[in-house]
Amino acid sequence: MAHGIHSAKRARVLGIAALALMGVVGGCMREEDAEATPSGTEQLPPQEALTEPQIVGVVSTIHRGEIEQAQTALQITRDAEVRTYAQRMIDEHQRSEQRLEGMLPEIDMERAESPLSEQVQTTGExxxxxxxxxxxxxxxxxxxxEIQIIMHRSALTLLDESLIPRADREEIRTFLQETRGAVQAHLIEALRIRRRFPQAAD
Structure with missing residues (x-):
């Protein structure tokens, strides 16, 4: 029981830290909220509008963070389903990044950094x-x-509140919408796997 309480508190602390670093105000969603309203309810504060090169820069930063965390997970995790999930994160985020890599020259665009991409990188690290x-x-x-739940919730919020609404080109907007669908699927799967463990948080 004590371990379960410790795990729940740790998840909440990490969640608050992630949302704060990404500039999101408001509390973390409950797990059931992610499935009922996958876009989340957190609101981003006013900020300078991102350019499309900065938007794809944020997406690339999200991909890198997910891949790095999954690589670390494969070194330390033991549960077969968790390890399968981690490998899926590597494979799918790499494929998405490769697709982006192929698309950018076709629309004469390069990635650009921004304060938001720097915040995302800091959170992932x-x-x-x-x-x-x-x-x-x-x-x-x-x-x-737990980290996957936190990061995918945050990614959904960024996509819904900061990235998709500011994308003008059809190619970028379509890519972001498809990315959102994948992120939502990753979150729902992470929630399902997390519930398998006896010390699951309320």
Whole structure:
């Protein structure tokens, strides 16, 4: 029971940290909210409008973070389904990034950095560091799935509130919509796997 309480508190702390770093205000969604309203309810504060090169820069940063966290997970996790999920994150985020890589020259565009992409990178690095430096008694399988829930919720919020609404080109908007569908599917799967563990948070 104590381990379950510790795990729940840790998930909430990490969630608040991730949302704060991404500039999102409001509390974390409950797990059931992600399936009922996958776009989330958090609101982004006013910020300078992103250019489309900056938008694709944010997406690439999300991909890199997911791949790095999954690579770390494969080094420390033991549960077969968690490991399959981590490999799926590597494969699917790499494929999405490769698709973006092929599309950008066709529309004469390059990625660009922005304060938002820097925030996303900082958050991803923080989550990866948490995975690499788990405290004694922390379950790496549970920890990775909790981080995946947090990161995919945050990615959905970014897509819905900051990226998709600011994309003008049809190619970019279509790519973002398809990315959103994949992120939502990843979140729902992460929630399902997380519930398999007895110390699942309320």
């Amino acid at each position: 923080m989550m990866n560091a948490n995975l690499k430096n788990l405290a004694a008694g922390q379950d790496p399988d549970v920890s990775y799935m």
